Amino acid sequence: MAPIELYAYLLSYFYAKSASGCSSLRVVINASMSNSKSSPLSRLLFYLSPYRSRVIRASAFSVLNKLFDIMPEVLIGMAIDVVVNKEASFLARMGVADYIHQLAILGALTFVIWVCESLFEYLYNLEWRRLAQIVQHKMRMETYEHAQNLDLAYYEDQSTGNLVAIINDDVNQLERFLDNGAVQLIHVMTSVVAVGAIFFYLSPLIASLAFAPIPVILWGAFYFQKRAQPLYAKVRNAAGQISARLTGNLSGIVTIKSFTAEPIEMRNLESDSQKFLEANEQAIRLSSAFIPLIRMAILTGFIFTLVIGGYLTMKGQLPVGSYGVLVFLTQRLLWPLTGLAQTVDNYERAMASSNRILDLLQTPIGIIDNKDSEMDGPIKGEIEFKEVSFKYSTGPMRLKGISFKMAQGLNYAFVGPTGSGKSTLMKLLLRFYEPTEGQIFIDGQPLHRYPLKRLRQAIGLVSQDVFLFQASLKANILYGRPDATDEEVLRAANLAEVDEFAQHLPMGYETPVGERGQKLSGGQKQRIALARAILKNAPILILDEATSAVDNETEAAIQRSLSKISKGRTILVIAHRLSTVVDADMILVIENGQIKEQGNHNLLVQNEGLYKNLWNVQTGL
Numbered sequence: 001m002a003p004i005e006l007y008a009y010l011l012s013y014f015y016a017k018s019a020s021g022c023s024s025l026r027v028v029i030n031a032s033m034s035n036s037k038s039s040p041l042s043r044l045l046f047y048l049s050p051y052r053s054r055v056i057r058a059s060a061f062s063v064l065n066k067l068f069d070i071m072p073e074v075l076i077g078m079a080i081d082v083v084v085n086k087e088a089s090f091l092a093r094m095g096v097a098d099y100i101h102q103l104a105i106l107g108a109l110t111f112v113i114w115v116c117e118s119l120f121e122y123l124y125n126l127e128w129r130r131l132a133q134i135v136q137h138k139m140r141m142e143t144y145e146h147a148q149n150l151d152l153a154y155y156e157d158q159s160t161g162n163l164v165a166i167i168n169d170d171v172n173q174l175e176r177f178l179d180n181g182a183v184q185l186i187h188v189m190t191s192v193v194a195v196g197a198i199f200f201y202l203s204p205l206i207a208s209l210a211f212a213p214i215p216v217i218l219w220g221a222f223y224f225q226k227r228a229q230p231l232y233a234k235v236r237n238a239a240g241q242i243s244a245r246l247t248g249n250l251s252g253i254v255t256i257k258s259f260t261a262e263p264i265e266m267r268n269l270e271s272d273s274q275k276f277l278e279a280n281e282q283a284i285r286l287s288s289a290f291i292p293l294i295r296m297a298i299l300t301g302f303i304f305t306l307v308i309g310g311y312l313t314m315k316g317q318l319p320v321g322s323y324g325v326l327v328f329l330t331q332r333l334l335w336p337l338t339g340l341a342q343t344v345d346n347y348e349r350a351m352a353s354s355n356r357i358l359d360l361l362q363t364p365i366g367i368i369d370n371k372d373s374e375m376d377g378p379i380k381g382e383i384e385f386k387e388v389s390f391k392y393s394t395g396p397m398r399l400k401g402i403s404f405k406m407a408q409g410l411n412y413a414f415v416g417p418t419g420s421g422k423s424t425l426m427k428l429l430l431r432f433y434e435p436t437e438g439q440i441f442i443d444g445q446p447l448h449r450y451p452l453k454r455l456r457q458a459i460g461l462v463s464q465d466v467f468l469f470q471a472s473l474k475a476n477i478l479y480g481r482p483d484a485t486d487e488e489v490l491r492a493a494n495l496a497e498v499d500e501f502a503q504h505l506p507m508g509y510e511t512p513v514g515e516r517g518q519k520l521s522g523g524q525k526q527r528i529a530l531a532r533a534i535l536k537n538a539p540i541l542i543l544d545e546a547t548s549a550v551d552n553e554t555e556a557a558i559q560r561s562l563s564k565i566s567k568g569r570t571i572l573v574i575a576h577r578l579s580t581v582v583d584a585d586m587i588l589v590i591e592n593g594q595i596k597e598q599g600n601h602n603l604l605v606q607n608e609g610l611y612k613n614l615w616n617v618q619t620g621l
Contacts, residue, residue, distance in 0.1 A: 040351035040352070040354045040355045040358075041351060043354065043355070043358050044174075044351070044354045044358070047139075047358065048135065051131060051134070051135070054127060054130070054131050054134075055131065057127050058124055058127035058128045058131060058182075058183075059186055061120045061123040061124035061127060062120075062124040062128075062183045062186040062187060062190070063186060063190045064116075064120045065117055065120035065121045065123075065124055065187075066186070066187045066190040066191060066194070067190065067194055068113050068114075068116045068117035068120065069117050069187075070191065070194055070195060070329065071109075071113045071117075072110065072113060072114075073325060073328035073329050074198065074325055074329075075106055075109060075110055075113070076324060076325070076328055077321045077322060077323075077324040077325030077326075077328065078106060078321060078325075079103070079106055080320060080321045080324040124183060128178060128179060128180075128182065128183055129179055131178055132175045132176075132178035132179040133175070135174070135175065135178060136171055136172070136174070136175035136178075139171050139174065139357060140167055140168070140171045142361060143166065143167045143171070143357055143360055143361060144167055146360065146361050146363070146365075147163055147167065147360065149365050149369075150363060150365055150366075151365065151366040151367040151432065151433065152427070152432045152433060153366055153392070153393055153433060154363060154366070156392065156393060156394075157393075159240075159244035159247070159248070160244065160247050160248070161240065161241075161242075161243035161244025161245060161246060161247035161248060162240035162241065162243060162244045163360075164243055164247060165236075165239055165240040165242075165243035165244070166240065166356050166357055166360050167360075169239060169240075169243065169353075170236060170353035170354075170356050170357050171353070171357060173236075173349055173350055173352075173353040174350050174353050174354055174357065176346065176350070177346050177347060177349070177350030178350075180346070181343055181346040181347055181350060184343040184346075185343055185347070188343070192214070195329050196211060198325065198329060199211070199326065199329065202318075202322045202325060202326060203309070203312070203318055203322065203326065205308070205312075206304070206305055206308055206309050206312070206318075206326055209301070209304035209305065209308055210301045210302075210304055210305050210326075210330055211301070212300065212301060212304065213297030213298065213300050213301045214297075214301075216293070216297045217293075217297050227286055231279065231282050231283040231286065231348075232283055232348045232349050232351070232352040233352045233355065234279045234282075235276070235279045235280055235283060235349070235352065236349075236352045236353055236356055238272070238275050238276035238279045239276060240356075241272050241275070241276075242269070242272050242273060242276055245268060245269055245272050246269070249265050249269070283348075301330060302330050305326050305327060305330040306327060306330075309323050309326050309327065310323065366434065367431055367432075367433075367434065367452070368448070369451060369452040369453075370448060370449060370450065370451055370452075371451050373449055373450060373451050373454075375445065375449060375450060375451075375454075378539070379442060379443055379450075379454070379455075379458040379539055379540070380408045380443050380539060381408040381409065381442070381443070381458075381539040381540045381569065381570035382405075382406065382407060382408045382441075382442065382443050382444065382570070383405070383406040383429065383440070383441070383442055383540070383570060383572075384404070384405045384406070384440070384441040384442075384444075385402050385403055385404050385405075385425070385428075385438070385440055386403055386438055386439050386440070386441065387401050387402075387403055387437065387438040387439075388401070388402045388403070388428065388435045388437070388438035388439070388440060389401055389402070389435065389436050389437040389438055389593075390421075390424060390428060390433065390435050390436045390437075391436055392433075397436075397593060398421045398424045398593050399421045399424055399425070399428075399435075399593045399594075400592070400593040400594050401437075401438070401594070402421075402425070402438070402590075402593070402594070402595060403438075403595075404588060404595060404598070406570060406572070406586075407570075408539075408570055409567070409568050409569065409570060410570060410571075410585040410586065411562075411566060411571045411573065411583070411584045411585045411586075412570070412571065412572050412573070412584060412585065412586050412587075412588065413572075413573045413574075413575060413581035413584035413586070413587045413588070414572065414573070414574045414575075414587075414588050414590060415574075415575055415576070415578060415581060415587060415588075415589055415590070415611065415614065416589055416590035416591050416596075416610070417591060418576075420590045420591050420592060420593065421590055421592075421593040422574045422590055423544055423545070423574060425574075425590075426461070426542050426544050426572065426574065428440060429447075429459065429540075429542070429572075430455075430456060430459055430461070430542075431447055431448075431452060431455060431456075434448075442455070442458075442540075457536070457538065458538050458539055458540055459538050459540045459541075459542060460480070460533035460534070460536045460537075460538040460540065460541045460542065461533065461542045461544065462526070462529045462530050462532075462533050462541075462542070462543045462544070463529070463544045463545070464544060464545035466517065466522075466525040466526055466528070466529040467516060467517075468513050468516055468517030468520070468525055468528060468529075469513075470512070470513070470514065470515045470516075471512065471513070472507075472509065472510045472511060472512055472513070473498075473502055473505065473508075473509050473510070473511050473513055473528065474489060474509040474510060476513060476517070476528055476532065477489050477492060477493060477498070477509075477528060477531045477532050477535055478535070479532055480492070480531075480532040480533060480534070480535035480536035481535050481536055481537070484535055488535060489509075489535060492531045492532075492534040492535035493509070493531045495531070495534050495561050495564055495565055496527045496528070496530040496531035496534055496557075496558075496561050497527055497557040497560065497561060498524075498527045498528055498531045501524055501527075513525075513528075523557075526558065527557060527558070527561075530558060530561055534561070534565055538569075539568070539569055539570065540569065540570045540571075540572070541565075541566075541569050541570070541571045541572070542571075542572045542574075543558075543562075543571070543572070543573045543574065543575075544574045545574055545575065545576065555577070555580065559580065577618070578601075578611075578614060578615050578618055579618070581601070582601040583601075584600070584601070585600065586598060586599070586600065587599060587600060587601060587604055587611065589604070589609070589610050589611045591610055596609065596610055597609045597610060597611055
């Protein structure tokens with residue numbers, strides 16, 4: 001779709017009967033524009049359908065502003081007509097005989113026109129900028145919300161930096177177009193229609209000559225648009241790659257420094273930045289060639305008006321006032337088209353960003369949330385895996401026909417070699433992924449019958465890789481239950497033995513922990529994560545390698561905490577250190593995605609199996 005058609009599509013679309021009753025923007029997109037191969041403008045228009053009235057108002061104000069903007073040139077021609085012809089002027093023929101009164105009328109009209117032009121400029125700026133900000137906010141919130149709801153399988157092939165670039169940079173690019181680019185297109189098209197009408201009224205011959213370059217200009221715009229679209233898609237992808245590189249490098253700055261890899265990462269970033277530069281240069285070369293083409297076309301039209309119009313005026317076939325109007329309006333008609341290249345450039349950048357945004361919004365959600373479930377009552381914590389198999393999108397089968405049942409309120413441990421599938425069990429229980437085969441039950445009900453919020457609120461998770469937010473220590477504990485009281489926070493902190501080091505921090509519980517908790521030790525972060533899970537007060541608690549990277553003191557602290565909070569909870573412990581699971585009610589030994597052994601510690605060490613071999617290795621027997 002050519003950018004010059006934007007205004008016509010806007011008007012035809014927004015006056016048409018469509019999805020006006022749709023309250024959700026995403027519903028409009030999915031229902032009406034599910035085909036991602038459609039033109040970016042068409043997809044964007046469907047997205048903007050809830051703002052139809054605001055777009056119409058902004059467009060109307062833009063048209064009125066441009067109409068008043070070209071009126072001074074008409075007044076100049078009328079003034080020349082009054083000065084030259086006096087009592088025989090156009091205004092005299094309209095009934096104003098005295099030329100002094102004619103000039104007074106022109107002065108009053110000039111004042112009114114300038115006031116109206118300024119008023120409508122204020123109004124269209126207000127409407128377009130409000131629309132741009134509203135759409136920017138709404139689109140950013142919808143893309144972020146949708147990204148949060150996507151299942152973890154989506155993130156396997158995506159970089160965080162690229163998603164940040166879509167949610168932030170691409171949304172900003174679209175906002176800039178709505179703020180400025182759309183009104184520029186409307187102004188250009190209004191000028192062509194209004195000035196063309198005046199031209200054909202005053203002199204059809206000169207109008208035909210002055211309009212002769214416009215087909216060349218439009219051909220150039222269409223040509224540029226067709227060539228520019230893939231180039232700007234390449235630019236936005238390159239920008240996403242830079243964002244991904246920066247996000248990854250800044251997150252891994254400790255690793256980069258420890259391996260003195262700064263020069264390597266500088267070269268990597270330079271390579272990505274060079275690709276972005278080259279992609280932009282290709283687009284710039286194309287847009288730069290468009291401007292001289294338009295200038296030469298404008299020069300041709302202006303010469304036709306100046307020379308032919310002047311000849312007709314001297315021959316008495318064209319009034320001198322009309323000649324003045326035509327000369328001034330020729331520039332008004334053609335000169336704004338010099339900005340068409342920049343406008344189309346902005347348009348193509350915005351459409352490339354729009355495609356990336358809408359592609360993200362149309363990414364299907366694999367884990368379907370059963371929000372309308374009528375299941376009520378508290379979750380107790382009885383868990384059953386029945387013939388569960390699972391494989392990721394790439395790679396071999398990770399779980400093969402796993403079956404086991406966990407009674408409420410007991411402590412279960414999962415042990416086995418790295419990569420055996422222990423953590424995958426926990427991800428399936430939280431419905432981060434769906435089983436490839438088989439079913440998982442909680443309290444006798446399949447997982448998919450529970451609303452996701454209710455299911456995940458019933459499960460507390462403490463993982464090996466603790467993520468703390470860039471906030472205070474207290475705020476990170478409160479993440480487990482934001483409405484908890486200070487007394488409840490302090491109780492959870494005491495149970496997790498956080499209080500013993502929190503009191504020594506500069507600001508106590510209000511001390512900022514830094515990005516990802518970088519101001520704290522690994523053991524301190526683990527205790528905060530445990531306090532967060534305790535505060536959540538969930539009937540099911542998962543510890544996924546929670547003690548594998550901490551010192552003996554922290555491990556002992558976590559074990560003491562577990563002994564205090566385990567009553568009434570179903571606890572699942574994934575561990576490499578077998579010393580941390582010797583008191584578990586049941587230990588399941590997993591190897592190659594299958595349960596090889598199960599029983600308590602004493603029973604398993606008596607068998608000549610995998611558990612005993614692991615125990616012997618770890619204890620040095």
